Amino acid sequence: MAEAGSFADRVKQQADIVRVIGEYLRLKKSGQNFTGLCPFHGEKTPSFAVHPVKQIFHCFGCGKGGDVFTFVMEMEKCPFPEAVRMVAEKCGIPIPRPKERTPEERKENQQRSALIEMHREAQSFFVKQLETTAEGKAARAYLEDRGMDMETIARFGIGYAPAGGDILFRYLKQKYAEKLLAESGLLSRGDGGRAFDRFRRRITFPIANESGKIIAFGCRALGDDQPKYLNSPESPIYSKSGVLYHLDRAKDALRRQDFAVLVEGYMDAIAVARAGISNVVASCGTSLAEPQIKLLGRFTKRVIVNYDPDVAGQAATERSISLLLENDFEVRVLALPPIGEKKADPDLFIREKGPEAYIKALKDSPPYVDYLIDRTRKMDLTTGEGKLRAVNFLLPYVQKIPNRILRSEWATRISQQLRIDEPVLRAALTKAAAERRSEVKTQPQLVGKAAKPIERRLIRMLVEAEGFRRELAQRLQEGRLYVGLETEKIFAATIVAALSEHPAPATEVGALLEERDRRLFFEILFEEAHEGTWEEAESCLEALRGRQVEKELALVQREIEKNPGGPAMRELLARKQELLKKRAV
Numbered sequence: 357m358a359e360a361g362s363f364a365d366r367v368k369q370q371a372d373i374v375r376v377i378g379e380y381l382r383l384k385k386s387g388q389n390f391t392g393l394c395p396f397h398g399e400k401t402p403s404f405a406v407h408p409v410k411q412i413f414h415c416f417g418c419g420k421g422g423d424v425f426t427f428v429m430e431m432e433k434c435p436f437p438e439a440v441r442m443v444a445e446k447c448g449i450p451i452p453r454p455k456e457r458t459p460e461e462r463k464e465n466q467q468r469s470a471l472i473e474m475h476r477e478a479q480s481f482f483v484k485q486l487e488t489t490a491e492g493k494a495a496r497a498y499l500e501d502r503g504m505d506m507e508t509i510a511r512f513g514i515g516y517a518p519a520g521g522d523i524l525f526r527y528l529k530q531k532y533a534e535k536l537l538a539e540s541g542l543l544s545r546g547d548g549g550r551a552f553d554r555f556r557r558r559i560t561f562p563i564a565n566e567s568g569k570i571i572a573f574g575c576r577a578l579g580d581d582q583p584k585y586l587n588s589p590e591s592p593i594y595s596k597s598g599v600l601y602h603l604d605r606a607k608d609a610l611r612r613q614d615f616a617v618l619v620e621g622y623m624d625a626i627a628v629a630r631a632g633i634s635n636v637v638a639s640c641g642t643s644l645a646e647p648q649i650k651l652l653g654r655f656t657k658r659v660i661v662n663y664d665p666d667v668a669g670q671a672a673t674e675r676s677i678s679l680l681l682e683n684d685f686e687v688r689v690l691a692l693p694p695i696g697e698k699k700a701d702p703d704l705f706i707r708e709k710g711p712e713a714y715i716k717a718l719k720d721s722p723p724y725v726d727y728l729i730d731r732t733r734k735m736d737l738t739t740g741e742g743k744l745r746a747v748n749f750l751l752p753y754v755q756k757i758p759n760r761i762l763r764s765e766w767a768t769r770i771s772q773q774l775r776i777d778e779p780v781l782r783a784a785l786t787k788a789a790a791e792r793r794s795e796v797k798t799q800p801q802l803v804g805k806a807a808k809p810i811e812r813r814l815i816r817m818l819v820e821a822e823g824f825r826r827e828l829a830q831r832l833q834e835g836r837l838y839v840g841l842e843t844e845k846i847f848a849a850t851i852v853a854a855l856s857e858h859p860a861p862a863t864e865v866g867a868l869l870e871e872r873d874r875r876l877f878f879e880i881l882f883e884e885a886h887e888g889t890w891e892e893a894e895s896c897l898e899a900l901r902g903r904q905v906e907k908e909l910a911l912v913q914r915e916i917e918k919n920p921g922g923p924a925m926r927e928l929l930a931r932k933q934e935l936l937k938k939r940a941v
């Protein structure tokens with residue numbers, strides 16, 4: 357990732373991984389390494405190691421490992437460039453200003469900045485309308501009626517878009533070109549191309565991106581105007597599927613609490629945040645999109661879904677569960693009980709029952725499994741057909757659970773709850789799981805494979821023995837000595853690195869490997885070991901050759917025994933003699 361000569365590369369050269377990681381957890385010197393309690397999985401005895409010379413870390417418990425950037429990315433749930441910036445800051449390395457590469461890029465950046473600036477101005481305009489105009493007063497009354505005091509209005513930047521028709525347009529026109537205004541999503545065009553305000557007679561809710569910059573508005577009709585909710589359209593700065601409402605303010609709480617409350621709309625998010633639960637985000641629309649899930653996943657992998665209890669909300673809940681499971685989230689579902697006759701969304705529930713009742717409901721919210729089973733209870737389960745329908749409703753979710761043990765627990769639960777014969781159900785589940793297999797990512801294995809000491813030594817020397825690793829790589833390649841070994845893929849990657857003009861650092865070689873090989877590779881790098889010599893390397897190569905001979909000998913012997921009088925017998929016997937001679941050397 358860190359290209360030679362790049363800023364990232366320079367940061368990596370200068371940063372001290374022990375110091376950076378030491379800011380997050382207590383490290384103790386232990387032999388050549390530093391060890392501590394792994395921050396990525398719960399543990400009581402340290403299995404997390406940092407190597408000061410190689411500048412890498414590895415956890416022998418959960419298998420996480422990499423360089424200083426990998427660590428910061430995992431800890432801060434941030435993308436690579438952000439990690440580079442953070443490490444640079446921690447180490448006092450000055451950060452160069454990003455350069456735009458092409459004139460188009462510069463133009464786009466300018467356009468984006470201008471649009472963000474325009475949204476800031478629109479925001480002050482809406483707020484002022486709410487605060488100072490007669491129309492705004494009516495809007496305030498409506499908000500107060502919904503339990504929103506001035507403090508809340510100020511905290512969430514709630515404003516008002518007047519009924520006039522083109523008041524905002526005329527205001528912004530003084531400063532911005534009409535072409536840019538057209539891109540902003542703040543205007544609409546009527547017959548004859550006349551521009552007017554997109555939002556009229558509506559309460560406005562600013563929608564900010566992750567870093568708190570306003571990039572769009574969500575607006576609710578004040579009267580009975582349709583549609584009830586109207587949002588900004590997609591624009592150069594706003595993509596609906598990539599934004600979560602309130603995320604900019606929820607970030608810290610998400611990290612601290614390590615779970616998110618997911619609601620449908622901004623009114624719900626505001627109500628929940630006001631109840632003291634700041635780790636709430638809204639999908640702003642009934643369907644949660646993949647980019648939104650990826651975004652959330654940078655902060656936490658645990659979610660309580662609390663959508664509206666209506667049919668649309670239920671469908672959205674089920675769709676969200678699917679998507680979240682696919683992205684390895686731990687999901688719980690809060691389905692609020694109705695209040696009297698009325699179905700309760702979070703906003704209504706908190707207004708009627710108070711924050712404490714909501715917090716309690718949140719705490720008691722069941723895992724999605726129970727929620728889904730509960731949904732099937734409403735189906736007719738007295739007939740075989742009905743049961744089949746219930747199982748078919750549940751199966752797609754089971755298919756999405758990557759973990760085999762969890763899947764098995766599900767099976768037991770479903771069979772108990774729905775009174776379905778367990779073996780029959782298990783067969784269906786196994787089939788479902790098998791159908792899924794082709795699309796599943798390989799799951800990290802719990803145990804690395806145990807490679808033979810010779811292989812471990814050779815890999816270590818390929819990485820570290822600067823004096824002879826090239827020669828060693830050539831020998832291994834010529835004799836194809838590593839082919840067929842458990843560690844074949846690790847050898848292949850380290851040989852390529854050792855043969856290259858500028859051997860890649862170990863972390864980059866590791867990055868090329870699949871999870872289980874990468875684990876083993878890091879384990880090997882962390883073993884206490886003496887420095888290798890060419891003599892040792894040669895004797896290891898010899899041992900591999902010996903193994904190769906043994907293997908072939910066994911194969912030839914089997915052939916001979918299989919068909920003693922066969923036509924190839926002479927050749928086989930000759931080959932056997934050759935191999936025996938080789939073995940004797």
Ligand SMILES: [Zn+2]
Nearest residue numbers: 394397415418
């Ligand atoms: Zn760990």
